[in-house]
Every structure is written in C-alpha cells, then in structure tokens.
Amino acid sequence: MARWQSGARERLQQAAMSxxxxxxxEGVTVAQIAAAAGLTERTFFRYFADKREVLFPGHDEFEQGFLRALDKEHALDKEADGDPISLVTAALAGGSEFFPEERRAWSRTRNAILRTHPGFLERELLKMSSLAATLTRALRDRGVDPIAAALAAETGVTVFRTAFTAWIAEGETRTLPEIQDEVxxxxxxxxxxxxx
Incomplete structure (x- = not known):
C-alpha cells in the first residue's frame, strides 16, 4: 500500500498546470496529472474532486483571510464601526496575504488557463460575487448599515480584482498590497x- 507523501497536493497542482x-x-487527463506528479489517481482524488478543482484551490481559506483581517480591525478600532471603508481596507490587506510573491507565477499561469475557457471565467466571477456577499454579511454583522455594507463590500472586491489583474501582468514587480494601496x-x- 502506498504511503501518504508530503507535498502531494502541491506536486499535483504543479504537474497539472504544466x-x-x-x-x-481538455487535452489532459487525471491519470496524466497523477503520473507526471509521480502519484496515483487515487491520491489525486484525495485532494481534488476533478481536474477543474486544481485551478480553484482554497476558496474558503481565501475568504477567511479577508474576514480575519476585518475581525482584527473591528476589534482594534471600535470607531471603525461607522467607517465600512476602513474595515474593507483592512480586509483587503488580509486577502492579499493569500498571494505572496512566490505565488505570482502560478497566478499568472492560472489566469492564462482561465481565459481560454468561458466556464472558468464564469466560475471566477462567481467566486468574486461570493466574496462580496460574504463581506457584506460580515459588515452588516458588525453594525454597518445594509446599503453601506453592500457598497463597501462591492468596492472592496473591485479594488481587489483591479489590483490582482495589475499584479499578475507581465513585467509587474510591485507587491499586491502595494498595488492595492495605489488602487x-x-x-x-x-x-x-x-x-x-
């Protein structure tokens, strides 16, 4: 029986992306991905439901980064209760931690793959819509008026998407937090x- 191997998820992701x-x-099978990573198909399915999931890892962890930073800001600065943009700005800083510099090349490659499939782009838009809804609820739970919460959350997602697009552009060297601050x-x- 094969033993669990350290770094299997990352190896599978790297093999799949290549x-x-x-x-x-469409020209790649799960069997090919597993073989290229030196693992079995069974191991692949321990980590991913199908090959599409390789392109959409960690959505819950992604959203949690925003929420943790929002909670921290809310706890540190009770005056931010009346300023949803300050809360969203803090949430953006937390969300950017999901994308350290070593993830930029992977994100560029992923984006190029997503652009080749309308269904992937639709799923990416749904991910951003889910983030906006999550942030809106979080702001409302912290006493922000519903309309202000929705506007701030949607604005935050727009800032994130704009900054992320700039961050993965060829030749860009600034960090995601630096770009978000500029946006x-x-x-x-x-x-x-x-x-x-």
Whole structure:
C-alpha cells in the first residue's frame, strides 16, 4: 500500500498546470496529472474532486483571510464601526496575504488557463460575487448599515480584482498590497473630484 507523501497536493497542482499549459485543459487527463506528479489517481482524488478543482484551490481559506483581517480591525478600532471603508481596507490587506510573491507565477499561469475557457471565467466571477456577499454579511454583522455594507463590500472586491489583474501582468514587480494601496488611493481621488 502506498504511503501518504508530503507535498502531494502541491506536486499535483504543479504537474497539472504544466500539462494544461502544454496540452490545453481538455487535452489532459487525471491519470496524466497523477503520473507526471509521480502519484496515483487515487491520491489525486484525495485532494481534488476533478481536474477543474486544481485551478480553484482554497476558496474558503481565501475568504477567511479577508474576514480575519476585518475581525482584527473591528476589534482594534471600535470607531471603525461607522467607517465600512476602513474595515474593507483592512480586509483587503488580509486577502492579499493569500498571494505572496512566490505565488505570482502560478497566478499568472492560472489566469492564462482561465481565459481560454468561458466556464472558468464564469466560475471566477462567481467566486468574486461570493466574496462580496460574504463581506457584506460580515459588515452588516458588525453594525454597518445594509446599503453601506453592500457598497463597501462591492468596492472592496473591485479594488481587489483591479489590483490582482495589475499584479499578475507581465513585467509587474510591485507587491499586491502595494498595488492595492495605489488602487485605493486612485479610487479616493476619483471620489474626491466629485465633491463640491
């Protein structure tokens, strides 16, 4: 009987991504992924329901990063109760921790694969919609007015998506938090021009 091997999930992800790039998503089987990782199909299915799941890992962990940072900000600064943008800004900082620099190349490759399949892009949009709904509920649970909570959450997701797209662009060297700060500053600048 084969023993559990350390790093199996990561090996499977790396093998799958390499094969998807080389042969296209549809041209790759689970058996090929497992073989390229030096593992069995059974091991693959311990970690992933199917080969699509390789492209969408850790959604709960992703959302939890935002929520943990929001909770921390809420606990540290009770005055933030009236400022949903401060809470969302803190949540963005927590969400960016899910994407350290060593994950940038993987994220670029993943994005290139997602762009080749409309169904994957739809799923990615659903992931962002789920994040917005989660943040909206979290803000409402912390006493933020429902409309302000929805606006702040949707704004936060837009800032994240805009910054993430810039972060994975070829040639970009700034960190995701640096880009998010710039996007937030530009958003504030746009809003300030609307003031009388």
């Amino acid at each position: 094969l998807f790039v080389e042969h296209g998503f 937030l500053a530009r958003l504030h600048g746009l809003l300030d021009t609307r003031q009388p």
